[in-house]
Amino acid sequence: MKPLLDVYNIKVDYKTERGFVRAVDEVSFSIRSPQNLALVGESGCGKTTVAKAILHLLPDNASISGGSITFQGQRIDNMREREFDRLRWCQISVISQSAMNALNPVYTVGDQIMESIQAHERIGKREAQSRIRELSEWVGLPPERLRAYPHEFSGGMKQRVIIAMSLALDPSLIIADEPTTALDVIMQDQILEKIVNIQRQSLSSILMISHDISVVTEVCQHIVVMYAGKVMESCSIEEFYEIPCHPYSMGLLMAFPTLEGEVKRLISIPGSPPNLFGAVSGCLFHDRCPFRRSICEQIAPPDVEVSPGHIAKCHFAHQANEFRLLSTREDTWEANVA
Amino acid sequence: MEEKKNAVIRAAANLRATLGLMFRHPLAKAGLVIVIVFTIMAVFAPLIAPYHHDEIISDSSGRWLSYQRPAAKFWLGTTDMGRGIFSQIVYGARTAFMVGLLAALMVMVIGTVVGLVSGYFGGWIDQIIMRVVDFVYGIPFLPFAMVLVTVLGGSRWNIIIAISVLLWRETCRVVRSQVLSLKERPFVEVARSAGAGNLRIIFVHLAPNIYPISLLYGVFAVGWAILTEAGLSFLGFGDPSSCSWGKMLQEAYLSQALSQGVWWWIFPPGIAIILIVMSTYFISQGIEEVVNPKLRSR
Amino acid sequence: MNSLRFFGRRLFHSVFVLLGILTFIFFIFRLMPGDPTALFISPEMAADAIQEIRKAFGLDRPLYVQFFLYVSNVCRGNFGISYYFFEPASRIVFEHLWNTLVLTIPAMCLSYLIGLVGGTLLAWKRGTRLELGGMVFALVLRSAPVFWVGLIFLYIFAFKLHIFPGGSITDTGASYGGFIEMVLSWKFFHHLVLPLVSMMCYFMGLPLLLTRSSILEVIKEDYVEMARAKGIGERSVMFRHVTRTAILPVVTAFATAIAYAFEGSVLIEMVFSWPGIGRLMVMSMLGNDYPVAQFSFMILAAMMIFMNLLADSLYGYLDPRVVVQ
Numbered sequence: 009m010k011p012l013l014d015v016y017n018i019k020v021d022y023k024t025e026r027g028f029v030r031a032v033d034e035v036s037f038s039i040r041s042p043q044n045l046a047l048v049g050e051s052g053c054g055k056t057t058v059a060k061a062i063l064h065l066l067p068d069n070a071s072i073s074g075g076s077i078t079f080q081g082q083r084i085d086n087m088r089e090r091e092f093d094r095l096r097w098c099q100i101s102v103i104s105q106s107a108m109n110a111l112n113p114v115y116t117v118g119d120q121i122m123e124s125i126q127a128h129e130r131i132g133k134r135e136a137q138s139r140i141r142e143l144s145e146w147v148g149l150p151p152e153r154l155r156a157y158p159h160e161f162s163g164g165m166k167q168r169v170i171i172a173m174s175l176a177l178d179p180s181l182i183i184a185d186e187p188t189t190a191l192d193v194i195m196q197d198q199i200l201e202k203i204v205n206i207q208r209q210s211l212s213s214i215l216m217i218s219h220d221i222s223v224v225t226e227v228c229q230h231i232v233v234m235y236a237g238k239v240m241e242s243c244s245i246e247e248f249y250e251i252p253c254h255p256y257s258m259g260l261l262m263a264f265p266t267l268e269g270e271v272k273r274l275i276s277i278p279g280s281p282p283n284l285f286g287a288v289s290g291c292l293f294h295d296r297c298p299f300r301r302s303i304c305e306q307i308a309p310p311d312v313e314v315s316p317g318h319i320a321k322c323h324f325a326h327q328a329n330e331f332r333l334l335s336t337r338e339d340t341w342e343a344n345v346a
Numbered sequence: 347m348e349e350k351k352n353a354v355i356r357a358a359a360n361l362r363a364t365l366g367l368m369f370r371h372p373l374a375k376a377g378l379v380i381v382i383v384f385t386i387m388a389v390f391a392p393l394i395a396p397y398h399h400d401e402i403i404s405d406s407s408g409r410w411l412s413y414q415r416p417a418a419k420f421w422l423g424t425t426d427m428g429r430g431i432f433s434q435i436v437y438g439a440r441t442a443f444m445v446g447l448l449a450a451l452m453v454m455v456i457g458t459v460v461g462l463v464s465g466y467f468g469g470w471i472d473q474i475i476m477r478v479v480d481f482v483y484g485i486p487f488l489p490f491a492m493v494l495v496t497v498l499g500g501s502r503w504n505i506i507i508a509i510s511v512l513l514w515r516e517t518c519r520v521v522r523s524q525v526l527s528l529k530e531r532p533f534v535e536v537a538r539s540a541g542a543g544n545l546r547i548i549f550v551h552l553a554p555n556i557y558p559i560s561l562l563y564g565v566f567a568v569g570w571a572i573l574t575e576a577g578l579s580f581l582g583f584g585d586p587s588s589c590s591w592g593k594m595l596q597e598a599y600l601s602q603a604l605s606q607g608v609w610w611w612i613f614p615p616g617i618a619i620i621l622i623v624m625s626t627y628f629i630s631q632g633i634e635e636v637v638n639p640k641l642r643s644r
Numbered sequence: 645m646n647s648l649r650f651f652g653r654r655l656f657h658s659v660f661v662l663l664g665i666l667t668f669i670f671f672i673f674r675l676m677p678g679d680p681t682a683l684f685i686s687p688e689m690a691a692d693a694i695q696e697i698r699k700a701f702g703l704d705r706p707l708y709v710q711f712f713l714y715v716s717n718v719c720r721g722n723f724g725i726s727y728y729f730f731e732p733a734s735r736i737v738f739e740h741l742w743n744t745l746v747l748t749i750p751a752m753c754l755s756y757l758i759g760l761v762g763g764t765l766l767a768w769k770r771g772t773r774l775e776l777g778g779m780v781f782a783l784v785l786r787s788a789p790v791f792w793v794g795l796i797f798l799y800i801f802a803f804k805l806h807i808f809p810g811g812s813i814t815d816t817g818a819s820y821g822g823f824i825e826m827v828l829s830w831k832f833f834h835h836l837v838l839p840l841v842s843m844m845c846y847f848m849g850l851p852l853l854l855t856r857s858s859i860l861e862v863i864k865e866d867y868v869e870m871a872r873a874k875g876i877g878e879r880s881v882m883f884r885h886v887t888r889t890a891i892l893p894v895v896t897a898f899a900t901a902i903a904y905a906f907e908g909s910v911l912i913e914m915v916f917s918w919p920g921i922g923r924l925m926v927m928s929m930l931g932n933d934y935p936v937a938q939f940s941f942m943i944l945a946a947m948m949i950f951m952n953l954l955a956d957s958l959y960g961y962l963d964p965r966v967v968v969q
Binding site for chain 2: 786
Binding site for chain 1: 865866867869870871872873874875876877878880884885888889
């Protein structure tokens with residue numbers, strides 16, 4: 009079966025005062041409907057850039073310098089704007105992280121949802137309004153609030169509006185970029201629940217972007233871990249939790265709390281992501297990796313297929329078992345402080 | 347003693363860094379060049395100008411050398427009464443600087459202090475001051491200046507006063523809103539809980555965040571003041587004893603320079619004003635880079 | 645309905661400010677050189693006229709009585725008799741006011757229209773030489789004294805090229821049935837062009853620069869990106885989202901600028917001998933016609949207060965966030 013979204017070897021470069029930065033380097037993944045995929049990594053690892061590349065929302069100084077993006081069998085990375093506009097929202101919609109500012113302050117929220125519908129479908133106002141009411145009820149928004157302005161809403165309510173809006177045209181793919189980051193824990197839970205329900209109701213696939221792996225666990229079946237613009241590991245969510253093969257993934261798992269399993273102390277991976285301006289040789293994670301060897305500094309690691317559908321970019325992916333045991337001990341990480 | 351010396355060194359280094367940032371912008375550099383040229387003109391006027399601005403130039407037989415076209419002898423020609431226009435431009439720079447800088451300084455000081463007090467103390471002090479500002483906003487600028495000059499007499503000082511008395515309202519408004527937004531910031535609370543008194547908070551903690559924008563509006567005020575002075579002099583409400591570019595234009599207009607085609611009298615004063623006011627806008631671009639870091643990443 | 649209450653509050657407010665200004669005018673004009681009674685009485689008036697005015701304004705009574713009479717006269721619309729014209733000052737001033745309005749309002753509207761369009765163009769062409777040239781042009785416009793621009797235009801187009809007349813509101817000797825008839829005449833238009841364009845030059849600078857910077861700021865906003873993501877088309881994004889929010893500061897600037905435009909008109913009216921309220925004020929100040937000078941000042945102040953009120957209310961109406969404060 010053809011994948012819904014196929015991102016293949018995508019490279020995105022930013023042009024800055026100090027030169028070119030490769031923010032995304034040969035990133036590949038695919039999403040098969042109706043599954044959801046999580047794109048995780050630290051701030052600045054390039055995950056939002058990938059999303060923007062898919063959506064044709066890259067800023068002026070950024071450009072796709074290689075690779076391809078295919079959606080429903082069609083190439084979209086080089087599609088003309090007018091054509092792509094037709095796909096926008098009715099096939100691919102967005103739940104953005106800055107819901108705080110994603111709504112225009114001078115229009116009511118109802119109007120803004122209506123706008124997204126009327127841009128693509130020729131349906132009567134009344135029909136559109138009833139659909140909007142349905143959607144708002146579904147996300148838990150009282151319909152009379154549709155006539156209010158964005159600044160009159162709390163953060164959680166605004167996020168619900170954004171979610172309702174993203175579903176307005178029943179798209180096949182929803183890109184959710186840090187949808188719960190700006191919310192408190194209780195609200196996070198409610199919103200996540202809604203997102204999970206989206207799948208059950210509408211068969212849309214979700215591309216979920218987050219730095220918090222505990223958030224994506226509930227929603228996604230596959231996970232892609234990014235670091236400094238490259239994919240470190242890509243596998244199913246179960247395999248990620250049970251048999252992670254990349255040291256970075258192991259570090260992430262140790263850094264986030266889980267409800268089940270034994271109580272453990274959280275660690276933080278010492279160090280910070282590399283400066284992408286200079287040329288970096290070898291593995292980009294080597295300076296923070298507790299298991300590094302000399303080869304890691306010199307030669308860039310290959311993509312190793314550990315098992316069908318499970319790829320890890322590490323020289324020692326096949327020795328992951330040993331690393332896994334060591335990674336559960338705090339002193340492994342603490343000893344690595346440079 | 348050692349501590350104080352270090353503090354001074356640090357402040358000087360800070361200042362140098364800030365100035366460097368301000369003038370990095372190409373426009374700001376251009377503005378600075380223009381200002382320097384005119385400053386030299388103003389300060390060394392008697393050395394640069396071939397004649398005094400009032401001096402009537404006559405030929406060997408005692409006849410006034412009126413309406414001379416620009417030539418090697420008189421760079422910008424002469425007026426109807428045989429006065430050197432280039433010399434007048436040079437001396438006019440003095441008036442422009444004096445009025446511009448002094449008025450701007452007063453505007454900056456009054457506006458900043460009032461804005462700080464009003465914004466920081468809030469309550470009824472703020473209410474009263476805001477009513478006064480509303481009142482000041484309702485007074486038409488030029489007519490008021492005309493009335494004041496008529497009442498107090500036409501001298502450069504009175505013009506400066508007339509300008510400052512109204513122009514501070516803009517600075518005050520801006521400073522006040524800046525203070526209002528800064529007042530709630532954590533660093534103020536921290537200072538207060540550490541026992542800092544009001545005056546200390548205002549001058550030591552808030553002021554460093556305020557003076558860039560205060561300076562920005564001060565620079566704008568220089569331009570506005572120069573334009574206003576030119577307007578007042580043109581209308582006849584200026585200082586009759588001093589030489590100003592506005593007065594030059596008034597004389598040109600009254601002596602029918604337009605219909606007589608004396609273009610060398612009409613263009614230079616205006617161009618001089620344009621250059622100086624534009625330089626204030628250019629320099630303000632540089633200041634904005636400091637005030638508004640968002641603009642910096644290019 | 646919030647905006648209506650907002651307006652009401654500001655209106656109430658403005659009335660107080662106006663009263664304050666009236667008081668201020670009362671005192672400051674009393675400081676003018678010369679005999680205070682000279683504020684109202686010209687030695688050339690008829691004796692009974694002098695008596696009447698003495699009574700109406702209480703010129704030999706104590707100051708507080710004078711002030712009270714002043715206020716009651718203001719309320720009744722009695723502002724004294726002009727020395728120069730021997731007619732009620734109010735009538736003279738209002739006649740001249742129309743001449744100013746017919747010059748200032750079109751000038752401001754056109755300036756802001758051109759400024760809006762030009763500024764949008766400059767923002768669109770970000771980073772090109774056109775943008776840089778446009779910005780320098782706008783700055784030059786803002787730096788040139790408005791009366792000097794008038795002088796230059798007069799020099800080139802009236803005295804050198806003889807395309808336009810050298811001033812005044814219409815040809816000497818021309819007579820019309822009324823104000824409207826004059827305004828609609830070709831001669832009037834012919835005389836209007838140069839002062840109008842001069843004023844426009846000065847006022848165009850601000851909307852040009854402001855529109856450009858406003859659009860550049862708004863275009864970076866997240867909701868603009870969201871609008872684009874919704875696939876509504878680049879044109880809709882520009883008009884419905886960018887421009888709508890970006891013009892807010894320009895609209896407020898417009899309302900405030902009209903207030904300042906009346907002052908700018910003083911200078912233009914002098915250069916072009918245009919019989920407006922600005923020129924009237926200057927001439928009356930220089931000629932010691934104090935009733936007229938005082939009333940012109942009053943009118944100008946009232947207009948400023950009113951325009952500021954309008955500007956505040958307009959902003960409150962356009963930006964729903966403001967009214968909540």
